[in-house]
Amino acid sequence: MNVLKFGGTSVGSPKNINKVISILENYAEKDNVTCVVSAVGGITDKLLKAGALAQKKDASYKKSFKAIKKIHFDIVEELIPKKNKKIVSQIESKFEELRDLLDGIFLINELSPKTSDKLTSFGELISSYIIAETMESRGIDVKRKNSQELIITNDDFTKAEIDTKLTNKNIKSYFSDAKQSITILPGFVAKSVSGEQTTLGRGGSDFTAAIVAAALKVERLEIWTDVSGMFTTNPKLVKQALPIKKLSYQEAMELSHFGAKVLYPPTVQPALDVNIPIHIKNTLHPEHEGTIISNEVVSTKKSVKGISNINNIALLTLEGSGMVGIPGFSKRLFEILAQEKINVILITQASSEHSICFGIDDKDADIAKQAIDTAFENEISLHKIEPIQLEKELSIVALIGDHMKNHQGISGKMFSTLGKNNINIRAIAQGASEKNISAVIAQKDVKKALNTLHERFFEVKTKQVNVFITGVGNVGEKLIEQIQQQHSFLQKNLKLNVRIVGISNSRKMFFNSDGINLNNWTSQFHYADKSNIKGFFDKAVELNLRNSIFVDVTASEAVAAMYADYLKQNIAVVACNKIACSGTFENYKKLQELSLKYNAPFLYETNVGAGLPVINTLNNLVASGDKVTSIQAVLSGSLNFIFNNYSDRKNFHDTVKQAQYEGYTEPDPRIDLSGVDVARKILILARENKTNIDLEDIDNVSFLTEKNLNSTSIDHFYDTLIEDEAHFQKLYASAKANNCQLKYVAEYNNGKAKVGLREIPEGHPFYNLKGKDNIIMFYTERYPDLPLIVRGAGAGADVTASGLFADIIRIGNN
Incomplete structure (x- = not known):
């Protein structure tokens, strides 16, 4: 049989x-x-809905009845095309009974449990x-x-x-x-x-x-459903979920109790009593292997068999000093719940006996609170205990497996994985058998939690990183290109799945929570929604994806002002925008503190040397206990390019135009030529060296004329460069006469910083600095005479994008 x-x-x-x-x-x-x-x-739900409408004296229950009847007769008509009077008569008879029952509910305005059973039996x-x-x-x-x-x-x-x-x-x-x-x-x-x-x-x-x-x-019970067995977690929320080939009865019961809809929890017990295996199969794909549930001991390397969850949980907490050492509080509490026929799903109690916390179905929460507060009214009035605390819109996430007790650190991995993604745990429960470790979290975080835990316990150590990019000009486009190009390499070698899920510029923005197709992202961008800085942030928060990174590839003060908001939402920030780190020292410190508090990395390597590891090198020196005494640097690839290409045979205006055309300057070249950009960079290095300093404290000796500095627009600025060509020729001639090279130099020494144009003599490390290259020399207690030098391209879309990409990878590997 x-x-x-x-x-x-x-x-x-x-x-x-x-x-x-x-x-x-x-x-x-x-x-x-x-x-x-x-x-x-869906018919049972439709029957209950029709009954509820009838009970409320809502005549639309008749429409619901007709819809239910039509569904069944449509099925009969297709399955048995030739009219069969006997079948039609029998079904008509059953629906007459159903209509009479609904009419009765409507007339007496009542739907008792007894009547509900009759109704749903149909x-x-x-x-x-x-x-x-x-x-x-x-x-x-x-x-x-x-x-x-x-x-x-x-x-x-x-x-x-x-x-x-x-x-x-x-x-x-x-x-x-x-x-x-x-x-x-x-x-x-x-x-x-x-x-x-x-x-x-x-x-x-x-x-x-x-x-x-x-x-x-x-010999075996088979449960045929619409999925290929019980999965490692909910496949509707976690696309990487896998069918489980074998489960013990206990594991199956734990998974089914905790929301695995494939199996009704009491099903396991009769089969377990007589040791009958249960086979979960897929009606739509009968060839699939499915899941076998039995008492067979399954040897497996994986300690966790599945991750499940229950939504719509309310958490109630009874606490007070009057509970400590007094027997009977727990008994009274749970008797009250039993009298109200409220099922307790989770219980946890502090060893101090100061509080008892328990989880119940959300729909029972208000009744439970009222009943408990009434029962303990006297103790509350005497301040022995507090009124019951109630939290709603929660969920329970549970790790399940027979062999978890044989593996150390499972709960630690679970809680640290959730913590790294800013998923706050409201309560924890774990039995001595260690077959189930449960955590209560906000319901809005369930999808992120399941994906994060599944990635940690089931996937081949491939970590998904979700990237939101604002600013898709030259650098932004190169970054997208590099991420696309290296996607397979990162998956194979670093076990990182880097996905871009949001892209925006000043005009448009669009998202795809499954990852944007980078083969045609520009065509998708053409039809994107209107951009909004706050809207982009709100969508990133709404998606609530694990390992999220916001990348700022703009020079916008408004975008930089949003960093704190992103960090507070546990969204890491990667920026080539210097405004935040070179603004007020208070804001700089605040961002560092938020990064630590919310476990959200804040990286900005490209703020100083584009793709060069300048900040990282400085941080490593400081972290290792070295003391940086002096920094000398050429930090502007654009200015280095300009002065390497300027001569008495080429005017200054054309040289600056060339630098802008090749992407070495900011869109407004005045930012580069005024020295403000270099001042910001040395300011950031000084701050990374633990120096409290602001932009106003940096001595900026400009090589531009008053006319250049007071220009009213970019076009006007270029006009003034033509007018003042003699001034720039004079600077060039002086350097040439002294056998020197013109370099725009930033210096930091004993807590003070300055920037300005200098004539660099032959033999100096800066003298032969070519093209758009940067050079940074760190003098420290360990490098007092011969400095530690970092040198390389300091400008250009490719190298800046690679610096941003490196920060993304660094966060992914964290």
Whole structure:
């Protein structure tokens, strides 16, 4: 004998019902089959909705009734095209009963548990009849048996308890005489000893199948559903979720209790009692392996078998000094909940006995709070305890596995993984058996939590990094190009999956939580929404993706002002924009503190040397205990390019234009030529060396004329360069006469800094600095005479993008 159960999706359409029939026929070729079926997908909810409308005196329940009836007759019409008066008459009769019941609920304005059981029974009774009649019309040896004649329960309506002895007797008696190859049974439904219709609770069709399988002691129970077994976590929220090949009964019960909808929790117990394996299979893909649940000891390298969750949790906390050392508080508390028929899902109590925390279904929260506050009214008035504290919109996330107790550090890995992604844990529960470690978190963080934990415990150590980029000019485009080019390399060698999920500029922005297709991102950008700095931030927060990084490739003060907001949301910040780090010292310190507080890296290597490891080198010197006494540097690739290309044969205006055209200067070249950009860079290095200094404290000796400095626009600035060509020729001539090179130099010495144009003599490390190169010399206590030198290209879209990319990778590897 084979016992198979098919869920609502499996019998939710004529196409799927035909697949069910095909599966049953294949099984029946080898042995007799008992098939338990659920209601047509979604019908139980529709019946309850219709009942609720009728109870509220809302006449639209009649529309709901008609919709339910139409669904079933549409299925019959497709499955049995030739009109069969007997079938139509029988179904019409059942729907007459259903309509009378709904009319009665409407008239008396009441929907009792007893009536609710009658109402919801229609789904399985009708679906089982349709399937049996369809098979019979095709000449298949089939018979339908009403489970209400076999399964006997008490009168606990909506979730009745079975009379095992009487039920087993009925099942054995019926099947000992049954001659048909296939027996169809409606799931979920039963009758009480007194003859009243009862149900076995939502998901009770699984339970029906398990009861029958246990009574007949079959070799295996098969639960057919719309997924290929039980998964490592919810595949709807985690795309990388994997089907689990084998589970123990205990693991399956833990997973099903904690939200794995594939299996109804009580199903496991009857099978466990008589040691019957349960096989979860996929109706839509019967060839898939599925999941086998048994008492077999499965040796596995993975300590965690699955990650599950329950949503819509409320957390209540009873606390007060009057509880300490006083017996009976817990007893009274849980008796109150029991009287209100409120199920407790999670309990945790501090060893100080100062507080008891417990989780319940959100819908019961207000009733629980009122009942507890009333019961403890006297203690509250005497300030022995506080009024019950209530938090809603929470979820429980649980790690599950039989072998977790044999592996040290599982809970530590769980909590640190959640913490790194700014997922706050409100309560923790872990039994001594260590088969389940549960944490209560905000419901809005569930998707991020499941993805983060699944990545940590199940995936091949590949870490997903989600990048939001603002600013897609020359540097931004190069960064996107580099990320696309290196994607496979990073996955294979660094185990990093770097995805760009948001892109914006000053005009447009667009997002894709699954990762933007970088092959055609420019065409997608063409049709993007209007850009908004705050809107871009809000969307990044709303997506709530793990390992998120915001990359600022602008020179915008407004964008830089948002860094604190990103860090507070545990979104790392990578910036080539110098404004934030060269603004007020208070803001600079605030950002460093927020980065530490919210475990959100704040990296800005490109602020000083584009792709050169300048800040990183300085930080390593300081962290290792060295003391930086002096810094001498050429920090402007644009100015170095300009003075390396300027001569008495080329005017200054054209040289600056060339630098701007080749992407070495800021869009406004006055920022570079005024020395402000270099001043910001030496300021940042001074601050990284733990010096409290502001931009106004830096001595900036400008080589520009008053006319240049007072220009009113970029075009006007270029006009003044032409007018003052003689001034620049004079600077060049002086350097040439002294056999020197003109270099714009930044200096830091004993807490003071200055920038300005200098004539560099032959033999100096700066003398032969070519093109757009930068050079930084660190004099320290360990390098007092010969400095530590960092040298290389200090400007250009490619190298700046590579510096940003390096910061992204550094965060990903953290």
